[in-house]
Amino acid sequence: CTHYLFIVVVAVNSTLLTINAGDYIFYTDWAWTSFTVFSISQTLMLCVGATYYLTFTGVPGTATYYGLIMTVYTWVAKGAWFALGYPYDFIVTPIWLPSAMLLDLAYWATKKNKHSLILFGGVLVGMSLPLFNMVNLITVADPLETAFKYPRPTLPPYMTPIEPQVGKFYNSPVALGAGAGAVLAVTFTALGCKLNTW
Numbered sequence: 001c002t003h004y005l006f007i008v009v010v011a012v013n014s015t016l017l018t019i020n021a022g023d024y025i026f027y028t029d030w031a032w033t034s035f036t037v038f039s040i041s042q043t044l045m046l047c048v049g050a051t052y053y054l055t056f057t058g059v060p061g062t063a064t065y066y067g068l069i070m071t072v073y074t075w076v077a078k079g080a081w082f083a084l085g086y087p088y089d090f091i092v093t094p095i096w097l098p099s100a101m102l103l104d105l106a107y108w109a110t111k112k113n114k115h116s117l118i119l120f121g122g123v124l125v126g127m128s129l130p131l132f133n134m135v136n137l138i139t140v141a142d143p144l145e146t147a148f149k150y151p152r153p154t155l156p157p158y159m160t161p162i163e164p165q166v167g168k169f170y171n172s173p174v175a176l177g178a179g180a181g182a183v184l185a186v187t188f189t190a191l192g193c194k195l196n197t198w
Contacts, residue, residue: 007053007062011069014045018070019077021094032173035137038094039130039177043185046070046096047125050103051117051192060108067100092140095132099125103189114193122189126181134174 021038050063071093078091106121107113 004065007066008069010049010053011066012073014049015070015073015077018042018045018094019074023092035130035134035173036177036180039133039173040180040184042094042096042133043099043126043129043181044188046099046129047103047122047185047188048192048195050100051121051189052195054103054107055114055117055193055196058112060104060112063100063103063107064097067096070096089140092137095136096129098132099129102128118186118189118193122186123182125189126183126185127178129181130174130177 018038018041021042046067050066053066054060054063056062074093078093081091082088102124103117103121106124107117110116110120
């Protein structure tokens, strides 16, 4: 019971650190650049925490459980945007569950081989997370128009976007996020495993 309580605590804290990582459209001028950066930050929080508890318990399914806690907690926290008057279909919650399931699958399919988990699981998470989040993002109704209609409450007037600026990552945010994620997530996953040996 204590083990799973720790999972809840870490998952909640991971969510707090990535709570605004779904608000790509709020950063109107640099939406796709922020999408790429946030994809890597979300990959970090998911890989390290989920891998740590997956190898700690040794039970395939723990990573998915970890991702579920992060998701539900984010749903609750994003209710704040709705309370501030933003339309419900504009509230973007990052999708972690499918990537966490792939992490579990890599661990289970290789008969709990830690090195396979690091290599295969890390690459799968790094490549899949930006893809799932972009699919999630394109379901938002009229994102650019909505961003201008509902400016971010914490954005000072002098920073309110006048016209969209194109970030250097604009052309392929998913490809860049997935490419960087596939490399970095292996390191992130290795860190999660290493935490069990300290």
